[in-house]
Amino acid sequence: MLGTYFYHEILRKTVIGFGTLFNNINIRHKDASGTNFSVMKVPLAYGPMQKFLARIQQQPELEREIAITLPRLSFEMQGLQYDPTRKTGIAQTFIAKGGTTAKKVYMPIPYNVSFELSILAKLSDDGLQILEQIVPYFQPSFNITINLIDSIGEKKDIPIVLESINYSDQYEGSFETRRTIVYTLGFTAKTYLFGPVADDPAGLIKKVDVDYYGSTNITTAKRVQRYSATPLAKQNYDDDTTTVLDGAISEKVTKFKVSATTDLAANQRIIIDTEIMKIRSISGQNVTVFRAHDNTVAASHDHGASIGVLSATDNASIEFGDDFGFDEMSSFFSDGKEFSPSQGIDI
């Protein structure tokens, strides 16, 4: 049942997003005259790690001459909890752009990830310096935007909520025991988990038909008119440039000379640089056009600029996320037929 492999590394990304909030915290020590004598960047690491790595990396030479360097920041993920307050419809899907294809994704599942950030300080003043630089940013939450699934470019705002601050300072007791100052801050990152991302089987919508009926009686009404819309390419995808401008043109010229008209025809859409034109007529090597077609902007074009033909091939090559125009068509009927989605024809 389950078992479609997917791994978006969302929890890892949430860990990185959380960690990066605290990777540039500095503390300062002042000397007796009040000037800084030492500025330090507080080292941060994700606490849990492979034990042998800890030993090899942090104690490469067995003889460790000192106990630890302070201060330090450490954090770890402590748990995951479903967040019913952010629940959306469980069967809802949305279509997202994944590269040049459409991807179908179920709505993300809201989960709260608990984090614990710990501050280990040698001096209580160090701990307070670090704490004061963190707490004011959380009111009680701080938002970061994480690109949770790169393949569909799904960016989510993840609020990081400061839930609690605990403080432990073991200073009482025998002189022989160590004094340890630890602040523990509890956070909740309100992240989203995504299920598998599949290619959308329906693909891109390439045509829309709207049928209008003569009455609202759904049993006896007959269709009267169909409005069809199909996308029109605004780019020369197949790069079919068989002719070029024979002389520079300004943005106002509607009749110009081209090097050859063999592949051109009236009513064809052509593209020069980024301007789309529609051919009105062809006479010898001269072409008369409508300028600035399909919401493009009329511009001057250089001598020798290539002329591309926007054909049905280009219309079929429109990719997800591209800019495109529409071709509209209205048909009128008196046949009483209906469109069958299963057969794709009128019956």
Added chain:
Amino acid sequence: MLNPFFLQGSQGEQGLVQDLINEQLRMYGLECHYIPRKLMTSRTIMKEVTESRFDQAFPLEAYLMNVDGYAGQGDILSKFGVRVTTEATFVISRERFEESVAPFLEQQEDDYDVSNRPREGDLLFSPLGKKLFEIKYVEFEKPNYQLRKNYTYQLTCEVFEYEDEVIDTNVNLIDEVVQTDGYIARLVLSGVGATATANTTLAFGAVQQIFLQNDGYGYLAAPTVSISTSPGVDATAVAIMTSRSGIGTAKSIDRILLINPGGDYVGVPTVTVPGTGIATAGITTLGSVGIVTITSGGSGYTTTPNVAITTAPSGGTDATAEAVMVGGTISAIRISNAGSGYTSAPTITIGAATSIGDGDYIFNETVQVSSDSSETARVKVWDSSSRTLDVSILTKMQFQVGEKIKGLESGAEYVILSVDYDTPNDYPNDQYKQNQYNDNADFETEADAILDFSEGNPFGTF
């Protein structure tokens, strides 16, 4: 009443016992160093010492009580990484301390409030494992008044927790204990450089300069500037971007410089800038600077040098250009004005590279930058082959690329090429090992790939 015929410890007996103890300690003890803590700065209310110095070390024999291994929990993995919790108890001679340590401390009574006994907070360096111990508790009543006197101090110690204390005792074995520990910034320094050279040709009908009519906005990257073709040599140009205040993270065009002014243009060419920018070209039919060829990129540049071009003859326009520096070397010359009226190819002179870069920094010496910030730091590791200088105890964290940094003791002086404020996790020289607990840079790198800062804060930034 005590028996008057017994002294329960005459001065002679006490002296004998002390001598025997001293002798035993010298036979069975360790050659340790006693390192007193100078309390430089203390804070009231919270009552803690925020600045300490350890700059003296007194050889002192001590007996290690832990024969079966150190006390404490040993090395443990905590959420803060590996932590050494080793504890040890040392016995030192009271007389030896009073004779060989206390008198020196008494002479410096301004620095040491208590000098006649070992003090908690001071350090004891043990040659076994080169461990640096901090004295936690000084027990002076064990054994308890034998012959009415105490002869030893029992020092309960734990391994030192290091932050930013200055340890500069002039005993290398001790000072080197923390050579790669604590917060460290890495500076890459420049050696003595070589000045770059370039030459050019004389061009006619070239684009003199490109005038920016509209600097545009909303550019995420520099747009590709195209110039219409010439019957001769095509001109090419590049846009230099800048951030304008109040226009978010996207950029505007600052200026457009010529990579190649081209030549043989008949009319004024068209300059096309994608997006919102608009620019036009100026043309010169008289002699101007052609494409500039770098004959030697030079080395050791820390700031972009000036480019000087010989002036045009009377009536002409002087050409101007800018250098492009990549990694200390001049990679290209961009022409801001190709000039006019030149009758022969002008000479191009690129500003000199740094001539500073000499000497070797000494471990633990103070280094200071030449600029107004007067930032100082202490040398941790200097690797002369890669010219990397690791420093700690920075006073400002404001090192600037291009400023000089001088060792106050060694006199070594170099120019800063790059600064990394993240504690390094590796060393060019295998001699040094780093206690790796520092993922700050890794988080930054990983987060850059997934965090989205393109949507600026609507409430503004500061």
